[in-house]
Amino acid sequence: xxxxxxxxxxxxxxxxxxxxxxxxxxxxxxxxxxxxxxxxxxxxxxxxxxxxxxxxxxxxxxxxxxxxxxxxxxxxxxxxxxxxxxxxxxxxxxxxxxxxxxxxxxxxxxxxxxxxxxxxxxxxxxxxxxxxxxxxxxxxxxxxxxxxxxxxxxxxxxxxxxxxxxxxxxxxxxxxxxxxxxxxxxxxxxxxxxxxxxxxxxxxxxxxxxxxxxxxxxxxxxxxxxxxxxxxxxxxxxxxxxxxxxxxxxxxxxxxxxxxxxxxxxxxxxxxxxxxxxxxxxxxxxxxxxxxxxxxxxxxxxxxxxxxxxxxxxxxxxxxxxxxxxxxxxxxxxxxxxxxxxxxxxxxxxxxxxxxxxxxxxxxxxxxxxxxxxxxxxxxxxxxxxxxxxxxxxxxxxxxxxxxxxxxxxxxxxxxxxxxxxxxxxxxxxxxxxxxxxxxxxxxxxxxxxxxxxxxxxxxxxxxxxxxxxxxxxxxxxxxxxxxxxxxxxxxxxxxxxxxxxxxxxxxxxxxxxxxxxxxxxxxxxxxxxxxxxxxxxxxxxxxxxxxxxxxxxxxxxxxxxxxxxxxxxxxxxxxxxxxxxxxxxxxxxxxxxxxxxxxxxxxxxxxxxxxxxxxxxxxxxxxxxxxxxxxxxxxxxxxxxxxxxxxxxxxxxxxxxxxxxxxxxxxxxxxxxxxxxxxxxxxxxxxxxxxxxxxxxxxxxxxxxxxxxxxxxxxxxxxxxxxxxxxx
Numbered sequence: 166x167x168x169x170x171x172x173x174x175x176x177x178x179x180x181x182x183x184x185x186x187x188x189x190x191x192x193x194x195x196x197x198x199x200x201x202x203x204x205x206x207x208x209x210x211x212x213x214x215x216x217x218x219x220x221x222x223x224x225x226x227x228x229x230x231x232x233x234x235x236x237x238x239x240x241x242x243x244x245x246x247x248x249x250x251x252x253x254x255x256x257x258x259x260x261x262x263x264x265x266x267x268x269x270x271x272x273x274x275x276x277x278x279x280x281x282x283x284x285x286x287x288x289x290x291x292x293x294x295x296x297x298x299x300x301x302x303x304x305x306x307x308x309x310x311x312x313x314x315x316x317x318x319x320x321x322x323x324x325x326x327x328x329x330x331x332x333x334x335x336x337x338x339x340x341x342x343x344x345x346x347x348x349x350x351x352x353x354x355x356x357x358x359x360x361x362x363x364x365x366x367x368x369x370x371x372x373x374x375x376x377x378x379x380x381x382x383x384x385x386x387x388x389x390x391x392x393x394x395x396x397x398x399x400x401x402x403x404x405x406x407x408x409x410x411x412x413x414x415x416x417x418x419x420x421x422x423x424x425x426x427x428x429x430x431x432x433x434x435x436x437x438x439x440x441x442x443x444x445x446x447x448x449x450x451x452x453x454x455x456x457x458x459x460x461x462x463x464x465x466x467x468x469x470x471x472x473x474x475x476x477x478x479x480x481x482x483x484x485x486x487x488x489x490x491x492x493x494x495x496x497x498x499x500x501x502x503x504x505x506x507x508x509x510x511x512x513x514x515x516x517x518x519x520x521x522x523x524x525x526x527x528x529x530x531x532x533x534x535x536x537x538x539x540x541x542x543x544x545x546x547x548x549x550x551x552x553x554x555x556x557x558x559x560x561x562x563x564x565x566x567x568x569x570x571x572x573x574x575x576x577x578x579x580x581x582x583x584x585x586x587x588x589x590x591x592x593x594x595x596x597x598x599x600x601x602x603x604x605x606x607x608x609x610x611x612x613x614x615x616x617x618x619x620x621x622x623x624x625x626x627x628x629x630x631x632x633x634x635x636x637x638x639x640x641x642x643x644x645x646x647x648x649x650x651x652x653x654x655x656x657x658x659x660x661x662x663x664x665x666x667x668x669x670x671x672x673x674x675x676x677x678x679x680x681x682x683x684x685x686x687x688x689x690x691x692x693x694x695x696x697x698x699x700x701x702x703x704x705x706x707x708x709x710x711x712x713x714x715x716x717x718x719x720x721x722x723x724x725x726x727x728x729x730x731x732x733x734x735x736x737x738x739x740x741x742x743x744x745x746x747x748x749x750x751x752x753x754x755x756x757x758x759x760x761x762x763x764x765x766x767x768x769x770x771x772x773x774x775x776x777x778x779x780x781x782x783x784x785x786x787x788x789x790x791x792x793x794x795x796x797x798x799x800x801x802x803x804x805x806x807x808x809x810x811x812x813x814x815x816x817x818x819x820x821x822x823x824x825x826x827x828x829x830x831x832x833x834x835x836x837x838x839x840x841x842x843x844x845x846x847x848x849x850x851x852x853x854x855x856x857x858x859x860x861x862x863x864x865x866x867x868x869x870x871x872x873x874x875x876x877x878x879x880x881x882x883x884x885x886x887x888x889x890x891x892x893x894x
Contacts, residue, residue, distance in 0.1 A: 226263035226847070226862050233258040233831050233844060258834045260827060261845045263862070265855075278500045283413040284492060285510040286420035291369075291488025291574060292511050293423060293518065294567045298376040298628055299485035300522055301543035305536045306688070307478020308468040309449050309527065314478035315485070315520040317677070322486050322515060324674035325643065326508045327666035328650050333493055333504055335653065335662040336891075337884045340585065341493040342642055345649035347589075348883070348891045349656055352801035353711060356591045358645045360703040362582055365642055367699065368635035369487065370575035370617045374398050375626055377568035379541040380561045390626050395618055397569065402614040405576045408603045419570055426563040427518055429556065430548055434525040437551035446528045468532070480684025484632050485519055487639045488571075490646070494578065497884070505664075541628050576610065583609045589868060590803065591707055616699065623695060633685055633692045640682045647675040657874050657891065661882060714803055717771050724764040778806035780863070780870040782851070782889070786811055786822060788829040790873050793893045795837055798871075801892075808843045810859065812851035853887050 279287075307314045338344050343362060346355035374397050375390070382388045452468045468474070492499075492507045499507070526535065526543060529550050539546040545564060549557035584606060586592040600607045624630040650671055653660070686693055709716070779802055781794040791809055798807055809830050813819070827844060834842040845863075849855045860867050873893040875883065883891055 226265055226858070229262040231260050233260050233827060233834060258830070258841055259843045261843065262848070263845065263859075264848045265858070279413060279495075279498050279503065280500055281503050281506045281510070283417050284495075284499050284503050284507045286417040287413065287495070287574075288488060288492045288507055288511055289420045289514060290416055290423065290567055290570055291491050292486060293420075293427070293514060294373060294564075294571045295485045295487050296427075296519060296522065297380070297544055297564045297568060298372065298541065298632065299482060300519075300526060301535055301540045302629060302632055303478050303482045303485070303523065304526060304532060304543070305540065306481045307474045308532055310471065310474040311478055311482070311527065312520050312523045313475055314482045315523050317475070317479050318482045318486055318519065319512075319516045321483070321674060321677045321681075322489060322512055324666075324670045324677070325489065325647075326512050327664065327670055328647060328674060329490075329493060329508055330505050330664045331662055331666045332646070332650050332653060333496055334664055335657065335660040335882065337496050337504070337882060338888065339493075339495055339497050341490055342646045342649060343582070343585070344493075345646060345653065349649055349652040351797075352589070352591065356586065356707045356711070357704070358642070358649070359582060359586055359591065360700060360707060361638055361642045361645060363579060363703050364696070364699055365487075365635070365638040366575045366579040366582070367613070367616055367620060368631065368638045370398065370572050370579075370613075371621045371624075372628070372631040372635045373568040373571035373575070374617075375621065375628055375631055376541065377565045377572070379628065380545055380564040380568070383542045383545050384558065384561045391622075394621060394626060397572065398614060398617050398621070401569075401572050401576055402610055404573065405580065405610045406600075406603060406605050406607060408605050416570070419567060423563055423567045424514075426560060427522070430544060430551075430560060431518075431521060431525065433552040433556060434522075434529060434547060438525065438528045443528060445531060449527050449532050476680075477684050477688055480636065480681040480688065481632070482519075483640060483678075483681040484636045486515055487635065489515075490642065491574075491578075494581075576613065579613050580606055580609050583613075586707070588866075591710055593706060593710060616702070620695070620699065630689070630692065633689050634695055636685045637682070637692060637696045640678055640685065643678045644675060644682070647671055647678065659874055659877050660891075661875075661877065661879065714771065714774065717767055717774075721764065721767045721771070724760060724767060727760045728764060774803045775805045777804055777869070778808055778863070778865055779804050780808045780810050780845075780859075780865055781892075782810050782812070782870065782872045783826075784811075784851075784873070786826040786829065788832070790893055791829065791833060792836075794871060794873070795833060795840065795842070797892045799837070799840075802869075805839060806841050806843075808845050808863070808865075810845040810847060812847045812849055812855065814848065814850060853885055856886050856889060 303314055304311045332345055336345060336348055340347070341362065343355050343359040346358050374394050378388065378390050378394045378397060381393070382390055469477070489508075489511055492504060492511070496504050522544070526547060529547055530539065530543075535543060542561070542564075545557050545560040548560040583592055583596055587594055587596045596608050596612075597606065598608055599605060620634070621631075624634065650666070654668070654671075779798055781791065781798070783791055783794075794809075795807060798804065809826075811826060813823070823846060830842055830844040834840070847855065847859060849858075856867065856870065859865075860870065867888045868890065870889045871892045872883070872886070872889050874891050883889065
């Protein structure tokens with residue numbers, strides 16, 4: 166086929182060569198980045214949806230190409246554009262008319278989707294495993310008022326259940342908070358939310374791994390907590406390097422065993438209370454400590470007042486629902502209608518177990534004992550007290566397995582999330598590099614392991630400090646999700662949705678999360694410093710990608726300055742026009758000086774980043790909507806090539822509308838001289854199959870295709886288009 170312009174076609178080969186260097190020879194049935202770009206941080210190892218089912222060599226469309234303007238376009242742009250003309254488009258924009266051929270095609274989809282029980286098990290393991298280390302911490306902070314703090318958490322979760330249902334019914338795509346903010350705000354804001362998600366995975370991994378080893382230490386006192394925790398994290402990193410990920414059936418078995426174990430603990434605890442009465446609960450209420458339990462002879466626990474106890478206890482208890490957001494990470498792998506049921510099942514489990522176990526713990530142990538002796542292994546100690554050693558052993562083994570499974574979930578989840586960020590150009594693309602043995606992303610896995618181990622050593626294996634770090638990450642994520650929901654109500658109000666959460670519930674949920682956040686930070690201000698350290702590390706990686714063009718251009722100016730000072734002075738044409746001269750080619754081949762090689766390499770990096778085109782689908786050809794799309798692309802995407810695509814339908818021959826669009830696109834092309842804006846007419850119906858065909862024909866991944874907010878007359882949701890991003894309203 167005839168290319169739309171010389172520069173974009175040359176650029177499309179760069180990611181192809183990069184893919185071949187990373188994965189080997191490129192199969193004929195796919196092109197780089199399409200399938201992975203639409204997948205999010207799914208914690209499942211199920212088969213993903215394939216959005217690329219056509220070969221580039223297939224003649225999916227018959228193409229007619231002509232210039233948008235009869236004369237070559239003059240580029241009278243900014244001073245930097247005049248100084249570095251080879252880094253910007255030089256050719257005139259094109260008009261492409263594509264007509265679908267009679268070639269048959271098939272769209273592949275997920276062969277097996279997750280049902281309600283498996284989806285609930287995956288999320289339930291996360292959310293119920295938090296109960297194993299949060300119960301004692303809540304009792305220490307809230308004292309006798311701990312059940313009230315747990316009831317407040319249940320109410321907050323009920324508010325967020327409505328928020329998640331509305332957001333994910335309008336945007337049922339993987340990615341959770343990152344996906345919501347990506348479709349409602351800027352790419353930078355969504356990346357910040359992704360950084361919170363990464364830190365949440367780090368805190369999940371460290372906190373769950375530490376608690377798992379503490380429960381193992383309860384059975385085998387010779388186990389060293391620090392060495393075994395580092396060994397456990399390393400073990401699961403090796404499993405991920407080998408390509409072993411989580412299984413839905415295994416998650417269902419673990420969830421069933423864990424739920425049965427908690428039910429046994431509840432039943433025997435109720436029997437213990439019936440036999441021994443409420444004497445311990447009454448003593449806890451009256452603040453009676455049987456004996457001093459600290460080395461200096463002071464009581465092991467001091468009860469705060471009513472409101473301070475509820476305030477700090479609520480902030481700590483919110484950690485017990487971490488994992489509630491995990492269902493939104495793999496909604497595309499769930500059956501239709503399963504997601505709301507999954508949220509409801511998780512809420513019911515939390516509403517039943519968390520307050521009830523908290524009350525039973527206060528009936529079994531005095532608060533000083535919980536605060537000093539059983540702070541890390543409360544549930545296993547309850548099992549020994551109410552039923553004997555056999556239940557103590559069962560609870561400890563169950564806790565170790567569930568918490569260890571949460572570590573594996575964290576590794577799988579963060580790998581998927583960072584891959585998504587790298588494909589969206591929010592993280593460095595070298596993170597996508599895979600090893601030749603198992604084809605896993607070793608840079609992501611090993612980097613995540615290093616961050617987890619360093620955090621564990623800095624906080625010195627203290628479950629309380631680790632849980633506070635976890636709370637800051639989790640609460641920040643919930644707050645940003647609520648903010649994304651508000652933005653969706655304002656900017657994406659036309660998106661069809663099944664349920665609507667009232668404004669008062671969104672505001673109240675946000676206020677409660679802010680209250681919990683303030684409680685955690687006020688209790689231990691030092692956790693903010695640790696959080697800021699790791700958050701800055703992730704933001705530096707993301708910021709390097711957002712400001713890479715400015716950094717590269719600054720380096721290019723420095724290289725040009727050094728070239729003028731070198732002994733081998735380049736020609737006047739080389740300095741003034743900045744073309745890819747013989748000196749550049751010699752430098753790229755290694756025959757030039759160090760400065761010349763640096764200069765040529767920087768130019769190559771800039772061209773590679775700027776020449777990957779993007780697509781904007783316009784329904785009515787509104788110049789206002791197209792201008793807003795260009796402004797969004799200029800602010801969020803590193804590219805100089807934009808294709809405005811209009812699906813004219815199979816029998817649409819409205820020539821006046823086409824001429825009007827040509828005039829408007831030509832105007833935009835002249836208005837933004839640094840960008841080459843092409844116009845593409847597709848004589849086809851606008852649906853998922855047509856988007857896939859166009860993505861294959863133009864060799865542009867679906868995640869780099871954008872659309873304005875659909876009107877209420879749009880029959881399907883945005884996810885039905887296969888990963889197209891909503892960018893305007």
